[in-house]
Ligand SMILES: Nc1ncnc2c1ncn2[C@@H]1O[C@H](COP(=O)(O)OP(=O)(O)OP(=O)(O)O)[C@@H](O)[C@H]1O
């Protein structure tokens with residue numbers, strides 16, 4: 298039972314407001330990923346939960362009890378850092394058991410708990426070593442072990458995998474997922490890595506300039522981005538955005554004369570209403586001989602990334618990227634017909650908010 | 659290119675420097691060694707060969723051993739105080755508070771002063787008639803009458819140690835401060851979350867990063883303290899009753915006051931030997947400390 302409630306948190310450094318009112322509620326066992334551009338305040342928020350800094354305004358509750366003003370050690374949280382932050386002259390065993398040692402846990406009990414954590418993380422063989430004798434991946438395991446050992450109410454991770462190479466990162470990601478499934482802990486996890494966010498999270502909070510742009514499940518964030526910012530932030534390559542307007546109840550891309558689709562929303566109806574439409578590169582398909590084609594991409598570059606062929610070009614003068622199956626044959630410089638499903642079309646108003654698409658026609 | 663050719667070129671390039679070094683360091687050193695085996699006087703006789711006579715006489719004289727004891731006491735006491743006060747000062751100015759930058763700048767002042775100025779300053783402070791120390795002590799009611807701090811055999815060395823500590827703790831503080839700022843923020847944060855108190859935090863978080871640089875400071879300061887001359891000379895000239903006579907003062911007395919150049923040279927070489935042994939021991943210790951901190 299560990300719920301975490303972040304209630305209207307604001308944080309200023311001097312005159313600069315870094316966090317501008319954050320509200321997040323996590324149920325027991327939730328895995329929250331804070332995702333966002335550099336400098337948007339992710340670490341600041343995490344430090345507030347940890348108690349390494351205090352909010353200017355607002356409240357943080359763990360299991361219904363406010364922890365604002367409580368020292369980090371009394372919050373029953375554990376934290377894992379990007380740089381591992383191991384104590385350099387203590388052995389792995391003492392590093393892992395450090396928080397227990399500091400709380401005066403008896404040596405025999407401590408040993409047992411350390412062994413248990415070490416077994417979970419497969420670092421039993423490293424217990425006698427010093428951090429300097431470990432590889433990056435091993436260090437991060439030790440750091441995670443140090444967090445696990447005390448079985449805290451909330452785990453906090455600040456970009457724990459970003460110092461690891463791609464392969465190791467993938468392994469550790471899977472490991473974290475396994476641990477989370479097993480321990481059912483409540484986690485707040487900061488990352489830049491979208492794949493980490495999508496695969497680990499039960500909830501994603503996409504942050505922008507000190508506020509939460511969208512809080513939702515990975516599927517909601519990806520499939521129904523609440524704003525154009527979210528749409529463009531999540532996904533690689535990012536979602537294509539085309540400026541469009543309404544004409545005769547249909548959506549017409551700027552510079553085009555044929556409508557693209559019927560407007561699925563009641564929010565816009567008047568002719569001439571402006572909007573942006575978004576289509577993910579991976580949501581379009583090569584329309585063969587043009588039967589299903591809705592868009593014509595004037596190709597400029599085709600790059601094979603491995604799993605897909607990324608074709609960059611323009612549609613009615615607007616930049617557009619299509620991610621096609623790697624076997625697709627494209628002659629660079631030609632026009633390629635593309636199709637997409639009706640649900641793949643996202644619409645954003647001129648304020649950047651997603652337009653409700655309640656009436657699918 | 660062949661290895662021997664590039665080696666040759668390296669030596670050729672180093673040659674001018676080597677020649678200069680040999681003339682300005684090597685030759686005087688060799689001459690000192692030669693001198694130490696003669697009974698040469700500063701003026702007059704150029705010296706007869708006496709073998710290890712000077713060394714034997716020096717090592718069997720009581721003034722050598724009492725001087726060595728004084729020097730060691732001075733070195734141990736002043737260096738310990740400098741290390742402790744230096745680290746404490748560094749910890750203090752590493753906190754964030756209003757006026758920190760000013761305090762950091764002021765901290766370096768004692769060290770920046772020339773030793774002679776510092777020594778004269780402390781002579782004034784200790785002055786038996788109008789010294790600030792006497793004035794302060796009597797005004798606070800801690801002493802009834804003015805004392806001659808530098809004139810009393812019981813207090814002169816302690817007074818010197820305090821003056822030397824005041825002058826040199828900023829160096830230790832500066833080195834420690836630089837080391838403190840190298841302590842990773844995240845380890846500090848981790849220790850807070852793990853529940854370490856101030857003492858555990860110092861021991862497990864700060865000290866590993868402090869140990870190496872502090873060892874360097876320790877070596878520098880011990881060697882300097884062992885060779886101390888200027889501050890003693892200006893403040894007490896080795897007195898009263900030779901209670902503040904350090905090895906370097908003794909060398910000076912032998913060579914220049916008593917004009918026994920040979921004896922002075924032998925003593926100077928003994929000091930050089932002691933300092934060399936000390937630095938070697940330290941070098942080994944540093945290597946160990948560096949190994950454990952990483
Ligand atoms: N102690 C501080 N004093 C002043 N400004 C700060 C302080 N800590 C952070 N900031 C500012 O707050 C903003 C958010 O910082 P934060 O570290 O939370 O970003 P972040 O989202 O974690 O970024 P990154 O992804 O690069 O780690 C930044 O603009 C930063 O400059």
Ligand SMILES: [Mg+2]
Pocket residue numbers: 339340341455
């Ligand atoms: Mg950060």
